[in-house]
Amino acid sequence: MRKFYVGIAALSTAVMLSLSPAQAQGTIKIGLIMSYSGQFADLGTMMDTAVKLYVKEHGDTIAGKKIEFIRKDSGAAGSAPDVAKRLAQELIVRDKVDIIAGFSLTPDAFATADVLNESKKAAVIMNAATATITTRSPFFVRTSLPLPAAMGSLATWATKNGIKQAYTMVTDYGPGIDSETAFHGAFKAGGGTIVGSVRFPVVSPDFSAFVQRAKDSKSEAIFIFVPGGTQPAALGKALAEHGITPKTTKILSSGELTNDEPLKSMGDAAEGIISGWHYSWTHKSANNEKFVKGFKEMLGGRNPDQFSVSAYDGMHVIYEALKKTNGNTDGVAFIAATKGLTWESPRGPVSIDPETRDIVQTIYLRRVEKVNGMLQNVEFDKLEKVKDPVKVVMKAEGKLNPDGTVKQ
Amino acid sequence: MIAQHVSLLFDGFAYGMLLFVLSVGLSVTLGMMNFVNLAHGSFAMIGGYVTVTLMRNVGWSFFATLPVAFLAAAAASIVLERVLYRRMYRATDLDQSLLTIGIVFMSIAIAAYVFGTTQQPVQLPEYLRGRVIVGEFSFGVYRLFLTAAALVITGVMVAGLEYTRFGAQVRACVDNQRMARGLGLNVDRVFMITFALGSGLAGLGGALAIEVVGLDPNFGLAYLVFMLIVVAVGGLASIRGAFLTAALLGIIDILSKYYVPQVGSFILYLVMVGFLVWRPAGLFARR
Numbered sequence: 001m002r003k004f005y006v007g008i009a010a011l012s013t014a015v016m017l018s019l020s021p022a023q024a025q026g027t028i029k030i031g032l033i034m035s036y037s038g039q040f041a042d043l044g045t046m047m048d049t050a051v052k053l054y055v056k057e058h059g060d061t062i063a064g065k066k067i068e069f070i071r072k073d074s075g076a077a078g079s080a081p082d083v084a085k086r087l088a089q090e091l092i093v094r095d096k097v098d099i100i101a102g103f104s105l106t107p108d109a110f111a112t113a114d115v116l117n118e119s120k121k122a123a124v125i126m127n128a129a130t131a132t133i134t135t136r137s138p139f140f141v142r143t144s145l146p147l148p149a150a151m152g153s154l155a156t157w158a159t160k161n162g163i164k165q166a167y168t169m170v171t172d173y174g175p176g177i178d179s180e181t182a183f184h185g186a187f188k189a190g191g192g193t194i195v196g197s198v199r200f201p202v203v204s205p206d207f208s209a210f211v212q213r214a215k216d217s218k219s220e221a222i223f224i225f226v227p228g229g230t231q232p233a234a235l236g237k238a239l240a241e242h243g244i245t246p247k248t249t250k251i252l253s254s255g256e257l258t259n260d261e262p263l264k265s266m267g268d269a270a271e272g273i274i275s276g277w278h279y280s281w282t283h284k285s286a287n288n289e290k291f292v293k294g295f296k297e298m299l300g301g302r303n304p305d306q307f308s309v310s311a312y313d314g315m316h317v318i319y320e321a322l323k324k325t326n327g328n329t330d331g332v333a334f335i336a337a338t339k340g341l342t343w344e345s346p347r348g349p350v351s352i353d354p355e356t357r358d359i360v361q362t363i364y365l366r367r368v369e370k371v372n373g374m375l376q377n378v379e380f381d382k383l384e385k386v387k388d389p390v391k392v393v394m395k396a397e398g399k400l401n402p403d404g405t406v407k408q
Numbered sequence: 409m410i411a412q413h414v415s416l417l418f419d420g421f422a423y424g425m426l427l428f429v430l431s432v433g434l435s436v437t438l439g440m441m442n443f444v445n446l447a448h449g450s451f452a453m454i455g456g457y458v459t460v461t462l463m464r465n466v467g468w469s470f471f472a473t474l475p476v477a478f479l480a481a482a483a484a485s486i487v488l489e490r491v492l493y494r495r496m497y498r499a500t501d502l503d504q505s506l507l508t509i510g511i512v513f514m515s516i517a518i519a520a521y522v523f524g525t526t527q528q529p530v531q532l533p534e535y536l537r538g539r540v541i542v543g544e545f546s547f548g549v550y551r552l553f554l555t556a557a558a559l560v561i562t563g564v565m566v567a568g569l570e571y572t573r574f575g576a577q578v579r580a581c582v583d584n585q586r587m588a589r590g591l592g593l594n595v596d597r598v599f600m601i602t603f604a605l606g607s608g609l610a611g612l613g614g615a616l617a618i619e620v621v622g623l624d625p626n627f628g629l630a631y632l633v634f635m636l637i638v639v640a641v642g643g644l645a646s647i648r649g650a651f652l653t654a655a656l657l658g659i660i661d662i663l664s665k666y667y668v669p670q671v672g673s674f675i676l677y678l679v680m681v682g683f684l685v686w687r688p689a690g691l692f693a694r695r
Contacts, residue, residue: 037516039626041525200665201673205621205631206426208419208548209665209672216412230630233527233622241548243539264529265622267537302526 027066028098028322028329031091033084033112034126035104036073039203040229043104044073047126047311049299051101054315057294062319063327070095074108084108088115088123098329099124101314104307105227106130106174113137120331122338126314127307130174131182131390134358135406139331141338141357143317143350144310145278146388147175147254148182151225153363153383154252154276155183158221159190163250166192167219169210169235171226172199179225179254182389187223195219204231207238215242221250224257228307232257233265246272246368255280255377258368259305263375270375273368278361279309279347280377291346304346313345313359317352349384356391356404411544416666417659422551424658425558428651429616431635432561433609439644440582441602443493444501446508448610448635449628450515451481455611456623457519460528470532474615481611482604489603497599512628519625528623536619550619557616558651561609565647578602637676641683643690653691 032051036044048071060067072087084107091097092115100116101124103109109128113136116123125133125142134140158166166187170176176199184194196217200210214222222244226232236257244251255277256262263270281292281303291312295304304312321337328334339354350361363386366377394400399407430452437445455477462468462476488511496504536553539546569575580588581598589595614627621631642653660679665672683691 037520037626039624039630041520041625042527045525198669200669203630204673205634206419206423206662208423209416209662210669212412212416212419213666213669230527230622230624230626233529234620237620240537241539241550243546261527261529264531265527267531300524302524 026064027068028062028327029068029070029096030318031088031095031097031100032069032071032102033074033087033091033100033108034071034102035075036071038075040104040227043127043228043307045299046305046307047102047104049295050304050308050311051315053291053294053298054312054319056298058315058319062322063325065322065327070097074102074104081107081111085111085115088112092119092121097121099318099334101318102126102311103128106133109133109140110136110174113140116140116331122329122331122334124314124317126311128175130178131388132406134356134404135391135394135400138357138403138405139335141317141335141352143313143352143359145306145361146358146390147178147225148390149361149386149388150254150276150278150363151179151182151223152186152389153386154254154274154365155186155192155223156190157276157365157381157383158250158252159187159192163221163252164192165195165220166223166252167195167214167217167221168197168223169214170197170199170224171202171231173202173227175227176225178390183223183225186389202227205234207235208242211235211238211242211244215244219249221252224251224253226254226256228256228259228305232259232262236262236266236270240266240269245269246274250274252276255306258366258377260303263368268370268375270368271370275366275368275377276363277306277366277377278363279306280364280366280379281305282371282376283347283364283379285346285348287344288346309345309347313343313347313350316343316345317341351385353387355395356388356400358388358391358404360385360387362386411546414545415547416662418547419551420659420662421655422548422555422658423662424655425551425554426617426620427634427638427658428558428654429554429561429613430610430631431613431638431654432565432647432650433606433611433613434635435639435642435644435647435650436565436606436609437603438639439646439650440578441497441599441606442582442644443497443603444504444508445493445606446505446632447488447511447515447628448607449614449630449632450512451485451607451610452614452617452631453515453519453623453625453627454481454484455614456618456627457523457528458611459615459618460530460623463530464528470530470536474612477615478608478612481614482608485607486600486604489600493603494596494599512632515628516625519627523625525625528618530618530623532619554616554620558654561612562647562651565609569647574598574601637680641680641691643687643693646690646692649690649692 034044074084103125106128116137116139122139127144129147131146170180251273253275324337325333342351348362363383364379365381369378434448458477458480459473462473581595638654642649661676664675
């Protein structure tokens with residue numbers, strides 16, 4: 001009998017020994033840091049649903065290894081970026097994740113750069129859109145959008161189409177200032193005049209003072225950037241209420257203002273708003289139709305938005321890079337494998353710039369129009385293969401290292 | 409030029425009215441009953457979701473949903489009052505804060521679970537949108553409506569609390585519970601009704617506010633600071649105080665954001681600090 005017990009013990013030890021390294025080798029852990037709660041909770045919903053959709057469509061094994069997710073809530077982190085940093089540390093040290101992904105907001109991504117540099121783990125930015133984030137660490141790769149690419153394109157288009165004056169309104173934080181700088185730069189370069197500008201706080205229950213300023217400038221055009229979440233609808237309504245509609249003033253904006261919910265809130269007053277952006281669910285392509293259909297099934301009939309498509313493409317980059325490295329998640333090897341990736345996204349053709357690790361994509365110019373009684377963004381022009389203009393300038397001025405990080 | 413200033417003053421006043429409808433219920437529960445009810449915004453959120461759901465899914469008109477928003481928030485508060493709040497009336501401020509902030513977080517999670525994290529767009533009827541133009545002045549229709557609603561609420565509340573038997577009972581119970589009980593008043597019941605009234609007003613305020621500020625699960629927390637400012641600066645227990653303070657703060661906020669947008673959003677807080685240093689009990693405190 002005693003022999004039997006010893007035998008069992010020996011056997012189970014052997015089984016454990018043989019299993020545990022195999023298991024460690026057999027999984028790839030991805031840590032997702034997103035806003036699942038707070039003012040920007042909806043970004044988390046849209047991004048996470050897209051991640052789940054991608055896994056559902058493409059399976060959860062790559063190179064014989066199972067993909068496993070650990071989700072962390074960065075909360076209302078616009079105000080507390082140190083939360084994202086702490087979460088990244090926890091993910092790497094305690095949960096031993098191989099890759100980090102997500103980043104709903106710019107401050108979260110900035111705060112995490114140091115952690116990546118020390119741990120040499122790769123991170124895929126699925127939303128945070130401030131241009132210079134990718135210059136802070138050679139382990140960042142981005143699948144969303146460097147904002148200046150879209151806002152610069154919009155300004156250039158405006159000046160080419162006879163708009164001479166603009167007043168700009170942006171949210172007072174990284175991406176807002178980025179958008180303002182890009183718009184001002186490209187608009188002036190095209191011969192336009194900026195007649196004034198205003199920045200409003202991230203939390204702002206009433207926009208009437210800012211809207212009144214814009215109105216009093218009597219500018220021919222108004223440019224607007226607001227982050228997703230609660231603000232676009234509130235600002236849209238304030239504009240309509242003060243009689244600023246595309247009928248009286250040209251309204252140029254980023255894509256947030258013309259997502260589904262703000263359009264529903266604004267109603268017909270939104271008809272004619274022009275936006276420069278990388279994605280709308282109405283984009284016409286077979287790829288996108290499939291994506292929209294799959295997404296709607298997963299999220300109770302809601303259409304995907306820019307946050308969803310960026311997260312979906314982020315998963316694509318993770319899967320393709322891991323295929324190339326045969327499951328090796330080492331930061332250096334993984335990032336090398338992402339460089340130059342080119343694919344057909346639901347938003348159109350995209351690629352990862354090998355020099356900056358940032359996405360290169362088509363920027364569409366869209367006008368809000370009524371299609372079958374429903375307000376939608378209708379694409380009417382596009383600029384292809386748009387790179388981040390900020391990093392193009394930085395590179396020309398010799399401020400970038402060969403790995404795309406900023407020289408100290 | 410004059411038209412522009414009039415329009416600014418009006419926007420500020422109307423913004424104040426928005427703050428007022430959101431916080432008048434709090435000046436009942438926190439102000440009169442002395443209960444640190446940080447979950448006030450959550451009751452407001454109930455009203456908001458009731459209005460949105462009835463308008464969108466059942467097709468009710470906006471006006472018809474308002475009483476229901478009031479009643480739904482009041483009903484929810486009676487349940488919470490019976491189960492939780494009444495045990496805490498004599499607890500310390502810290503205990504009350506912890507309980508109610510916990511309720512706020514639970515309400516956020518419940519709303520996100522039931523309604524999703526998305527913004528809830530509402531489309532008001534045509535006659536509540538746009539602007540009316542009077543000579544060279546023009547005013548937002550919804551803001552006029554908000555102002556009217558705030559005036560009606562103030563009138564009804566002041567009349568109800570100061571000139572009715574029930575109002576006298578409420579004041580008696582709040583001022584001296586033991587004496588009121590000794591005189592045969594059912595303090596327990598009066599408190600329950602008063603609390604329901606405050607929460608119902610929150611629900612109504614939430615329903616009225618969503619057109620301007622939008623609605624998502626974070627509503628209960630997002631505007632809490634503004635509600636507390638109005639009640640603290642106005643002086644506890646004063647409906648008229650809350651009204652005047654809200655109007656004053658709204659105008660100051662809008663003017664400062666218009667003229668000095670670089671620091672505009674700080675000025676409201678500076679003014680608050682200044683007022684509280686000058687009159688710690690609030691501008692219109694009775695005691």
